[in-house]
Amino acid sequence: ALMEASSVGAVTINPSQCKVGSSVSVTVVDSDLDLNRFAVENYPTLVTLSTPTGTVSVSMTETADGSGVFTGSALTRANATATPGELGVVAGQTLTALYADLAPFEVIQVSIPVIESFVGAFTISPSPVGLSGAPRILVSDPDLNADPNSVETSIVTVDVQSVGSGGTGICDSTGACHRMFATVNLTEMGNSAQFFTGVLVTIGVPDALPMGPDLPAGAVYVMTGYEMTFTYLDQAPLESLTAQTTIVASWVGSIRLFPNPTVSGQPLMVTVTDPDLNSDPVVLLTAEVSYSVGPVDCAANPTDPDCLLKGTITVTQTAVGSDS
Secondary structure, three states, rough: OOOOOOOOOOEEEEEEOEEEEEEEEEEOOOOHHHOOOOOOOOEEEEEEEEOOOOOEEEEEEEEOOOEEEEEEEHHHHHHHHOOOOOOOEEEOOOEEEEEEEEOOEEEEEEEEEEOOOOOOOEEEEEEEEEEOOOEEEEEEEEHOOOOOOOOOOEEEEEEEEEEEOOOOOOOOOOOOOOOOOOOEEEEEEEOOEEEEEOOOOEEEOOOOOOOOOOOOEEEEEOOOEEEEEEEEEEEEOEEEEEEEEEEEOOOOOOOEEEEEOOOOOOOOOOEEEHHHHOOOOOOOEEEEEEEEOOOOOOOOOOOOOOOOOOEEEEOOOOOOOOOO
């Protein structure tokens, strides 16, 4: 019989640090395990993951026929809340992967440190959202700040449903339904800021569709009374966080002049109140107001030759997040 030389197995753990509550993946490379080169093979208890507070077996599956590369994963959990099948861990411990290579016989161990994780949070503003609005998403999660020397990115997904539609998306007057789903890219607000922000573009459509076939990235069609669900997948501790808001008709703005009437040479205060302008809860915003001066109502008679003095002024938000 022909005897083949055995291969020495290799084990790696990813990521290089285990955050409490995250998923840990293990890779074993060992051609000796590839008993059938024409099938994908599986070993239910090939690798053991352990900490001083718990142990789990990891089911390993070959990546492709004859590859000799096997991968698997296990979910860690804070030891006080770990359930069967989860690996209980405590920050400061060491997590060890153990693989018993049978040919040549050798027990291979690889270890990584266990570090603390932080529960993420996110907000949507404004809420509810007006038709053709631009709600801003703000995620706070120190775990996303993997590199304190660079600006990093993340994502949030958005699903639009009519209330009670059962997951069928936006439905038009003919009964046809259209799934509305988007991914919003988030960018860190500075090196090591730990806050990530991005904007979803909503495009209001009437009850009578059709809607355009193509939407720009990070945009969805919406209708008044519909509901948007935002989802952020927190990797450590592993949890899907959601927030919901509804679509409302756009707000009617107002403008106030003080003093009114005014006299020549006296400052005139212009105040605009419009929630639709409050599109960014973390930035002091501005808007443009046009004016005209004449002996007649220039707004009603814009082409009147007596309306000679025209222009625009810039109004500044009274405070971040204000509607005025």
